[in-house]
Amino acid sequence: MSDGARLGARLWLPGSGGTAPVPAVLEYIPYRKDDYTAMRDATTIAWFADRGYACVRVDMRGSGSSDGVMMDEYSEQEIGDGVEVINWIAEQKWCDGNVGMIGISWGGITGLQLAQRAPKPLKTVIALGASEFRYYDDGGYYMGCLVGQTIGWSAIMFGYNTRPPDPALVGDRWRGLWLERLEKAPHFLEHWLIHQHEDEYWLRDTVGVNYDAIRVPVYAVSGHADCWPNTVSRLLENLSVPRRGLQGPWCHRYPHLGIPGPTVSFLDDAARWFDHWLKAARSTIMDESAYQVYIQDSVRPQPFYDKRPGRWVGEPAWPSPNVQCRTYFFGANGLLGSPTQNTVLKISSPQTVGIASGEYMPWFAFGPADELPGDQQTDDAGSLIFDTPELTEAVEILGNPKAMMTLSSNQSEALVAVRLCDVWADGASTLISRGLLNLCQRSGKREPQALVPGQQYTVEIPLNHVGYKVPPGHRIRLAISTSYWPMAWPSPRQAVISVYTGSSKVSLPVRSPHAEDGELTCFESAAKTQPLAITTLRGFEQKRSVTVDPDTGTQVYAIAADNGKIRFEHSQLEMGSITRQRYCINADDPLSARAEYEWEWEYGRGREWDVKTLTRTVMTCDRRHFFVTTESVAWERGVEMFSKTCNRRYLRKFF
Numbered sequence: 001m002s003d004g005a006r007l008g009a010r011l012w013l014p015g016s017g018g019t020a021p022v023p024a025v026l027e028y029i030p031y032r033k034d035d036y037t038a039m040r041d042a043t044t045i046a047w048f049a050d051r052g053y054a055c056v057r058v059d060m061r062g063s064g065s066s067d068g069v070m071m072d073e074y075s076e077q078e079i080g081d082g083v084e085v086i087n088w089i090a091e092q093k094w095c096d097g098n099v100g101m102i103g104i105s106w107g108g109i110t111g112l113q114l115a116q117r118a119p120k121p122l123k124t125v126i127a128l129g130a131s132e133f134r135y136y137d138d139g140g141y142y143m144g145c146l147v148g149q150t151i152g153w154s155a156i157m158f159g160y161n162t163r164p165p166d167p168a169l170v171g172d173r174w175r176g177l178w179l180e181r182l183e184k185a186p187h188f189l190e191h192w193l194i195h196q197h198e199d200e201y202w203l204r205d206t207v208g209v210n211y212d213a214i215r216v217p218v219y220a221v222s223g224h225a226d227c228w229p230n231t232v233s234r235l236l237e238n239l240s241v242p243r244r245g246l247q248g249p250w251c252h253r254y255p256h257l258g259i260p261g262p263t264v265s266f267l268d269d270a271a272r273w274f275d276h277w278l279k280a281a282r283s284t285i286m287d288e289s290a291y292q293v294y295i296q297d298s299v300r301p302q303p304f305y306d307k308r309p310g311r312w313v314g315e316p317a318w319p320s321p322n323v324q325c326r327t328y329f330f331g332a333n334g335l336l337g338s339p340t341q342n343t344v345l346k347i348s349s350p351q352t353v354g355i356a357s358g359e360y361m362p363w364f365a366f367g368p369a370d371e372l373p374g375d376q377q378t379d380d381a382g383s384l385i386f387d388t389p390e391l392t393e394a395v396e397i398l399g400n401p402k403a404m405m406t407l408s409s410n411q412s413e414a415l416v417a418v419r420l421c422d423v424w425a426d427g428a429s430t431l432i433s434r435g436l437l438n439l440c441q442r443s444g445k446r447e448p449q450a451l452v453p454g455q456q457y458t459v460e461i462p463l464n465h466v467g468y469k470v471p472p473g474h475r476i477r478l479a480i481s482t483s484y485w486p487m488a489w490p491s492p493r494q495a496v497i498s499v500y501t502g503s504s505k506v507s508l509p510v511r512s513p514h515a516e517d518g519e520l521t522c523f524e525s526a527a528k529t530q531p532l533a534i535t536t537l538r539g540f541e542q543k544r545s546v547t548v549d550p551d552t553g554t555q556v557y558a559i560a561a562d563n564g565k566i567r568f569e570h571s572q573l574e575m576g577s578i579t580r581q582r583y584c585i586n587a588d589d590p591l592s593a594r595a596e597y598e599w600e601w602e603y604g605r606g607r608e609w610d611v612k613t614l615t616r617t618v619m620t621c622d623r624r625h626f627f628v629t630t631e632s633v634a635w636e637r638g639v640e641m642f643s644k645t646c647n648r649r650y651l652r653k654f655f
Contacts (some may be wrong), residue, residue, distance in 0.1 A: 023278035030063035043529035090121035100525030132207035148486030154189035159599035173486035198445035223250030249363035262306035262521035289314025303370035330501035342502025347384035354484035378431035399509030414495035435463035486583035490590035538565035
């Protein structure tokens with residue numbers, strides 16, 4: 001870098017690595033190319049070398065074998081480094097000066113941010129599982145609500161950022177770099193609780209603030225089970241450059257590794273995209289449907305699916321001319337086709353509603369687990385529900401449902417969770433989509449305002465983008481609750497919400513059946529890739545439990561995962577980890593909310609090197625404050641060589 005820092009990179013060259021320059025494909029993320037993402041990189045990034053690309057995986061500053069300390073997400077340092085990385089790649093003798101970026105999650109977000117900075121060699125971006133609104137649906141504030149499980153993401157990064165670099169790569173400097181990270185690496189939750197509203201901290205490098213700054217073609221990809229399913233449709237609607245969208249049933253994973261399936265031959269498709277924009281190998285790719293999306297069939301609710309039944313459809317653009325709004329109106333007896341006389345219905349949910357929400361970010365990082373939403377009947381029981389009559393014909397939903405409600409609250413602060421469900425004849429309830437609203441943000445997220453108890457407000461609550469077909473004989477349910485733990489941190493006082501049915505409704509984006517579904521890409525099977533050689537030293541095992549203390553009534557949702565331990569045969573590096581999560585709350589006390597997260601990491605190489613780290617994060621609250629305790633401990637050869645504990649409190653600002 002221009003300041004003398006060095007970033008670690010792994011490079012794959014096509015063929016024998018000859019002298020003929022070729023375009024480059026870059027993924028730029030903070031997740032350690034030499035261990036944590038090494039297996040995925042070998043079957044994803046490296047794959048493009050066989051298609052004639054120089055493939056580059058770079059660890060961001062402060063991660064893996066790169067110098068420095070990671071001080072925040074999406075910092076000016078990070079984006080500036082990214083521009084330098086792209087320019088450096090373009091100047092190498094093996095590169096012809098054309099660079100494309102690909103990345104999922106952080107890598108997808110950074111790809112879009114770098115496209116806004118417009119370094120000359122960057123010609124296109126493939127962004128997967130990304131968000132272009134940092135405050136609305138990034139890791140900190142999901143739909144504007146503070147996420148109880150968000151402490152998990154910040155705690156994950158706290159654990160990631162305190163791991164040591166590999167001595168085999170950085171030499172004797174490794175211990176000094178490690179101690180610097182242990183001492184200086186911040187907990188990202190600190191930044192988020194200092195900036196509780198959508199201020200300049202969140203708007204900095206938020207892609208959605210300035211779509212027009214992106215002047216290169218974008219291929220956007222996500223999944224219905226992802227934490228950020230709205231980005232593909234928003235980019236298709238708002239970008240003015242050549243663009244393409246793909247949305248399957250997957251969670252937070254690459255489509256060729258997608259869970260739930262079906263997987264698709266995404267790498268072949270991505271190579272076609274890169275060939276078109278980096279090699280000028282003009283093809284029919286831009287003649288195919290602009291938005292290719294998987295319509296999920298109705299399924300029984302369960303927290304893990306290996307595969308979701310359904311079908312692919314193609315839309316010529318988004319918004320699509322094939323999707324029309326269908327409105328159902330709230331009534332005392334359910335969702336109706338026309339408005340009825342006004343009725344006031346009240347709801348004050350137990351704080352335990354939300355236990356069937358599933359993970360904030362399903363990704364099955366270490367193996368199959370119960371991370372998806374389960375049967376919603378448990379949460380429905382603590383919610384105000386509105387059902388349609390049994391459907392006489394299928395309803396195919398594609399887009400963002402919206403709930404528009406007139407309501408009042410008996411408290412100055414409150415939240416509303418809205419879920420759209422597919423209800424079976426026997427009562428089983430499958431989640432279709434959901435939305436959250438911190439009612440203090442009813443007029444915007446920059447300057448929240450307290451509610452006036454008893455005053456009526458009309459609010460709109462968008463639900464997540466989804467493709468789902470509800471069959472005849474089922475009912476569509478809208479469920480409304482005043483709590484959604486641990487997906488949303490509870491408001492300080494238990495609120496009673498009054499819903500005025502006469503002016504409340506839900507709008508569903510219904511896709512009309514038509515003879516042709518556009519020109520679809522042939523997604524027959526996943527591309528075959530060469531896996532990295534590893535030896536499993538300890539297998540993956542996860543246990544989940546929900547218990548209720550009979551004396552206090554406190555519900556404890558616990559997840560304990562031994563993520564296993566492996567040895568990479570090419571480097572002989574050993575890596576293992578263990579995580580523990582606990583989310584505690586009492587049904588009638590929002591101030592009892594408590595979230596805990598631990599992550600242990602161990603690294604070694606025979607007798608040469610043996611290190612371990614443990615990070616803990618605990619968050620609690622009272623009516624006026626959030627309380628956060630963080631701890632970081634490190635051992636070398638079984639001897640503790642670092643320990644640090646911090647206790648902080650943050651004023652609650654309309655949360």
